[in-house]
Amino acid sequence: MKRSIVVFVVILILCIPSAVAAQGSPEGQIEGQVKIEPNGEGDVSDLEATITWFIGAKIETSYGTRTNDDGTFSFSNLPTDPDYTYFVSVHYGDSEFHSSPITFESGENIKSVEITVFPFDSGEDDNLEYLFAAFAIVWVVIFGYVLFLQQRQKRLRHDIETLKTLIKEND
Amino acid sequence: MKIRGSLRNNTLLGLGFALMMISLYLMFIYVPTEKGMGIIQRIFYFHVPLAWVAFLAFFVVFITSILYLWKRDTKWDTLAHASAEIGVVFTTLVLITGPIWARPEWGSWWTWDARLTSSLILWLTYIAYLLVRSFAEEEEKGARFAAVIGIVGFINVPIVYLSVNLWRTQHPPELVSDLEGSMLLTLLVSITTFTILYCLLIMRNVSLKSGIAEVKRLRGLLEE
Amino acid sequence: MINYLGKVMTIFFKDLLSEFRTKAVASSVLLFAILVIIIFNFAFESDSDTIGLVAPGVLWVTFTFAGVLSMNRTFVVEKEKGCLEGLMLCPVSRDVLYWGKMISSLVLMLIIEAVVFPIFLILFDLPLWMPRLAIVALLGTLGFASVGTLFSALAANTKARDMALPIIFFPVVVPVIIAAVKATDLILNSGTWHEMSSWLEILIAFDVIFLVVSALVFEFVIEE
Numbered sequence: 001m002k003r004s005i006v007v008f009v010v011i012l013i014l015c016i017p018s019a020v021a022a023q024g025s026p027e028g029q030i031e032g033q034v035k036i037e038p039n040g041e042g043d044v045s046d047l048e049a050t051i052t053w054f055i056g057a058k059i060e061t062s063y064g065t066r067t068n069d070d071g072t073f074s075f076s077n078l079p080t081d082p083d084y085t086y087f088v089s090v091h092y093g094d095s096e097f098h099s100s101p102i103t104f105e106s107g108e109n110i111k112s113v114e115i116t117v118f119p120f121d122s123g124e125d126d127n128l129e130y131l132f133a134a135f136a137i138v139w140v141v142i143f144g145y146v147l148f149l150q151q152r153q154k155r156l157r158h159d160i161e162t163l164k165t166l167i168k169e170n171d
Numbered sequence: 172m173k174i175r176g177s178l179r180n181n182t183l184l185g186l187g188f189a190l191m192m193i194s195l196y197l198m199f200i201y202v203p204t205e206k207g208m209g210i211i212q213r214i215f216y217f218h219v220p221l222a223w224v225a226f227l228a229f230f231v232v233f234i235t236s237i238l239y240l241w242k243r244d245t246k247w248d249t250l251a252h253a254s255a256e257i258g259v260v261f262t263t264l265v266l267i268t269g270p271i272w273a274r275p276e277w278g279s280w281w282t283w284d285a286r287l288t289s290s291l292i293l294w295l296t297y298i299a300y301l302l303v304r305s306f307a308e309e310e311e312k313g314a315r316f317a318a319v320i321g322i323v324g325f326i327n328v329p330i331v332y333l334s335v336n337l338w339r340t341q342h343p344p345e346l347v348s349d350l351e352g353s354m355l356l357t358l359l360v361s362i363t364t365f366t367i368l369y370c371l372l373i374m375r376n377v378s379l380k381s382g383i384a385e386v387k388r389l390r391g392l393l394e395e
Numbered sequence: 396m397i398n399y400l401g402k403v404m405t406i407f408f409k410d411l412l413s414e415f416r417t418k419a420v421a422s423s424v425l426l427f428a429i430l431v432i433i434i435f436n437f438a439f440e441s442d443s444d445t446i447g448l449v450a451p452g453v454l455w456v457t458f459t460f461a462g463v464l465s466m467n468r469t470f471v472v473e474k475e476k477g478c479l480e481g482l483m484l485c486p487v488s489r490d491v492l493y494w495g496k497m498i499s500s501l502v503l504m505l506i507i508e509a510v511v512f513p514i515f516l517i518l519f520d521l522p523l524w525m526p527r528l529a530i531v532a533l534l535g536t537l538g539f540a541s542v543g544t545l546f547s548a549l550a551a552n553t554k555a556r557d558m559a560l561p562i563i564f565f566p567v568v569v570p571v572i573i574a575a576v577k578a579t580d581l582i583l584n585s586g587t588w589h590e591m592s593s594w595l596e597i598l599i600a601f602d603v604i605f606l607v608v609s610a611l612v613f614e615f616v617i618e619e
Binding site: 240292295296298299302303306307308312315316318319320322323324326327330331333334335337338 | 542545549552553554555558559562563565566567569570573574577593594597600601604605608609612615616618
Binding site: 127128130131133134135137138141142145146149152153156157159160163164166167170 | 209210211213214217218221260263264267268271272274275368372375376378379382383385386389390392393
């Protein structure tokens with residue numbers, strides 16, 4: 001038994017996956033376009049665009065550029081390894097707008113991305129009902145569970161009492 | 172002993188209540204609205220603590236299952252059973268609040284991303300854990316089988332996560348590291364609150380489970 | 396060590412012999428697997444465009460179902476005839492039983508796969524010679540057999556024999572299914588070894604971890 005535990009530990013250490021992925025050659029390019037909502041009116045030039053990349057959940061690095069007059073921007077010399085995930089964010093008004101994650105498929109070295117920005121207005125939030133629903137469900141479920149425990153406890157106490165009296169009578 | 176136990180219980184209950192009020196204030200009034208996602212981001216402050224508690228609960232199942240198989244003391248089994256039940260309830264909540272957050276944010280209720288899929292697999296594993304007890308003919312056998320599933324299921328978690336993560340990466344990576352101070356504070360208070368809630372629930376549940384054992388014992392006595 | 400291996404082999408040969416005499420499990424599981432593949436052929440209009448997309452999924456869903464079916468029998472058969480008591484009376488440690496049983500279900504599954512593979516490749520009009528697929532199949536099946544043997548022993552000891560196994564088995568083998576499907580996908584669509592390596596790593600890690608863990612906890616599943 002002891003020996004098998006030792007063997008287990010050794011094997012566990014051995015099989016930690018060798019996650020040393022070979023670096024892809026840094027030739028990837030991400031081209032982007034900033035669009036403005038709701039009707040496309042507004043200035044999209046000279047905005048700050050930042051690219052961040054991750055391997056798994058670990059932030060590797062990030063750097064910024066500025067958009068051209070027509071709202072386009074590009075990042076080049078990016079590693080095209082499929083393990084890398086890129087996010088582009090654009091600073092507009094007081095807010096950051098994120099792109100969806102970008103990864104290079106094998107053989108690809110150019111990707112385009114479109115980021116839609118809109119003037120942020122805190123009064124315009126209509127997600128309140130979702131927040132309410134989530135919150136309500138959490139409490140309904142927890143409350144229901146506590147109630148269920150309570151109910152069973154009560155029944156049990158009753159059962160125990162009855163059983164005890166029955167045993168006494170039998171004696 | 173009993174008085175001390177109930178005193179401790181009440182202190183915990185009071186503390187939990189006070190913290191709950193504080194975290195409600197923090198998560199709805201104090202913390203500023205996140206600009207990118209808007210008000211819906213406030214789900215984060217109870218979605219993440221729920222997930223944390225669920226994971227803690229399953230970790231407790233793992234440890235107590237090992238202890239049960241080793242020592243064969245029913246108290247470990249009772250604890251594991253109670254913890255698994257609470258873990259399943261909390262994972263259910265995680266699986267409900269997740270899509271409610273995702274809907275306005277990503278435009279779809281469900282995406283097969285790593286964290287969501289792993290939670291779903293975890294949930295299914297521990298449902299099986301709870302079911303196996305009722306499948307077994309004898310109490311003790313069910314406890315042993317459940318313990319085995321509790322151990323194997325938990326060891327499987329990192330492998331599931333790794334494989335699903337490689338399979339689909341859609342979720343923006345966890346942003347806890349660059350949370351603003353006020354958001355981090357709110358999150359931490361909320362996590363503490365839910366952990367206390369877990370402790371309260373598990374005490375309740377353990378006493379319930381020992382009550383059930385007591386009824387069984389008395390029934391046995393009566394039949395003799 | 397040689398003695399240990401000899402004991403394992405004795406159990407393995409015993410199982411193989413009884414299976415060769417009756418051919419009960421192999422023939423029915425084989426037929427079942429072929430039927431599943433044929434039904435999938437109807438379900439997905441298999442023209443040449445979609446074959447590459449659905450084929451890996453079809454293959455592994457078939458193996459998963461066939462695997463559950465044959466694992467289910469490994470211990471139920473022993474249980475029905477009261478052979479399990481006999482086996483447990485053998486003066487060998489419990490992990491010898493596990494290894495013997497594991498190897499016999501692994502070999503049985505591999506024999507079934509050796510027949511199903513060519514049929515699958517012919518029906519889906521794919522190239523017949525794919526040695527890399529054999530490696531993935533071996534690793535995947537080993538993963539199935541490692542967990543399957545443990546849970547099959549567990550399920551055989553419960554009331555809900557045939558139902559219990561899939562409920563416990565499927566959530567745990569999710570990583571194997573994901574990794575095997577993805578690796579098969581890469582093979583069928585001429586991916587490189589390098590692209591496959593992370594999936595193979597997951598398969599190997601799963602196999603090693605669960606072979607060891609299952610062997611360790613096996614004794615708790617079959618003790619009376």
